[in-house]
Amino acid sequence: MGIIVQKYGGTSVAGPERIQKVAARVCRAVDAGNQVVVVVSAQGDTTDQLLEMARAISPRPPKRELDMLLATGEQISIALLAMAIDALGYKVISLTGAQGGIMTDEHHTKAKIRKVNGERITTELKRGAIVIVAGFQGVTADNNITTLGRGGSDTTAVAVAAALQADICEIYTDVAGVYSADPRMVPDARLLPEVGYDEMLELASLGALILQPRAVEVAAIYGVPLHVRSSFQDCPGTIVREVEDVEKAVSVTGVASDDNCAQITIIGVPQEVNTLQLVFASLAEEGINVDMIVKASGRAATTNLSFTVQRSDLQSALEAIHHLPGAGQWEISANEDVAKVSIVGAGMMTNPGVAAAMFDVLAEEGVPVELVTTSEIKVSCLVPRKRLKDAVSSCHRRFCLHEAK
């Protein structure tokens, strides 16, 4: 008898019929002899409705109160799912993030999980109950309710799986699994049966939007195998786990795309002082994630700096930068019409020339490249947003990703 953690997203629990289907699937896992913990998100567009209620009251609601408000979304889901499971005759209990021991830092609306106190969950499992935990939310040491930011339910599921040493963490979603590229952009994109944590991490953080990168990171650290599956069809999905044989790995696994980014360029940053540190520290303080960073090198007294943030963070980022000492001397500009295309593959580190092939195909396609960053298993290019689809398709074709390896 193993422990399974199942996570269902907002679309999977939108409406009573879907909740009843999820309940049936949960009970099947119990019938198969497992102890089951279920992590659920808020129903469909509940979070958006709640945000709208907040906006009707105040243009800038305090983040702590926003968390108080948003946390009700999952609380509704867990209660309804528990009712549906109870109606099927199974023992069940729902727990809010606080009750489930999801301890976070104090960073309201973007909190990070510090620890999962799994005692209550374990006690309930031992009592023979199916345990339903609210995703996306937690509680600080001072007993204030926090949310983890959008998509945080994945992280909750993986953190719970790690704390319970679960056998697997199943992520149910509205797609069939992880594809070699976004199928909306590349019609012959292929479902990948298995990917490594690192690959998934790059695919997720680069905009595959299936799994939160934080969730994959936690899974990699604690060695929790993930199973990404459709909650609507019964199909094999994608297993995410440690890829053991790097030599066997193909050079490029997939092409990721991210059109939720914006570029900030600062011209005239002094070379000698700690300006870079100041810039990124001020962004970190606001909880803004910076992605691609390119700094021109040279011997001049000043240099230029360019980086990307999530588009929704652009205004806060610009404000933070304008408040820095010396910012009056800089030329600061922003570009929202950019997108990022990335090729990802654990085999890239042993296959030279992959980056060159990518630049080649983008040049052939006439797609200008604004910024480039690379890691051992990915190459990313910032391109004009309106050329994103061309960039993704041409890379997918160039690396023959429509063919099974």
Place this chain on the structure above:
Amino acid sequence: MGIIVQKYGGTSVAGPERIQKVAARVCRAVDAGNQVVVVVSAQGDTTDQLLEMARAISPRPPKRELDMLLATGEQISIALLAMAIDALGYKVISLTGAQGGIMTDEHHTKAKIRKVNGERITTELKRGAIVIVAGFQGVTADNNITTLGRGGSDTTAVAVAAALQADICEIYTDVAGVYSADPRMVPDARLLPEVGYDEMLELASLGALILQPRAVEVAAIYGVPLHVRSSFQDCPGTIVREVEDVEKAVSVTGVASDDNCAQITIIGVPQEVNTLQLVFASLAEEGINVDMIVKASGRAATTNLSFTVQRSDLQSALEAIHHLPGAGQWEISANEDVAKVSIVGAGMMTNPGVAAAMFDVLAEEGVPVELVTTSEIKVSCLVPRKRLKDAVSSCHRRFCLHEAK
């Protein structure tokens, strides 16, 4: 500088404009130099909407999960009100029942407050914040969320006021105060400027529907003065406090009506055994409140028993009784077409003949009386529901309640 607890009901916070009005009123109390704690209910018909969601999932949802679901209603209200107060530039923090230290028993959907741990509230007041506490909800010692049953927000407010030794507990409602009878039934009903706890208790529990009787009980025990006021108009309202001079008290203060009752009659209950105790213990176990109880006395081997419950509890009550040992031998009948009319007044105990005057006027009016119960400060009669209005009007007229005393 005093501590004021203000309680706003669901209609007072239905929609952003009303929430902003409540926020302005709260801030006025702060400007007047008070420390303010606000207790709020769920917005308008939120609770009904949540119950509908539950019914779409399961005909008999587990009560613990119902509480998990319903508690989101007030959590939304407190967050939105905090945002509105913050927007006015005041320091504010919202607390769920659990965070506010509202400790209850384990009786889900009808929990009773055991204790208010006021530490968190006091700490936040000392920080200079307006504290908003979710009404209607609490938490058990095992950290499960409970609700206090409909109208429980009043009880939360009074319990918090008692714990903080507040100067006054203001109950904002959609009526102007406590009337000598339901103004919908008696057009010349009069607003009472002041009533005693006992009178209010009888008026409330007999269907005045303005204040929860549990709230009045707690207020009486701890000597918390209540101020019942309209949240829409600025008018004096009704003060509820200890009436010191009983001699001065008028014989009848008001006529209460309750059309949310049902009568159960059991014929053939054995005299000798502890059947009565069994019947009422089984109802208590289900959390069903029994109101009027009349047992025929005599020397026969069996007796007849008649009592009333809330109409919504009728089915559960009948089920509980049918499960009792020996119930097969009894003749059990129910009547939903009944209502209760009561005359209430602290001066009744020193004015004999009041009950006789009530029976007189009902007989004159041709209203049949099914059951009668009396206490020191009230006389109640169960009458056919369709004659309730006639009964109330005639009593109101008979005791000259339209005239100021």
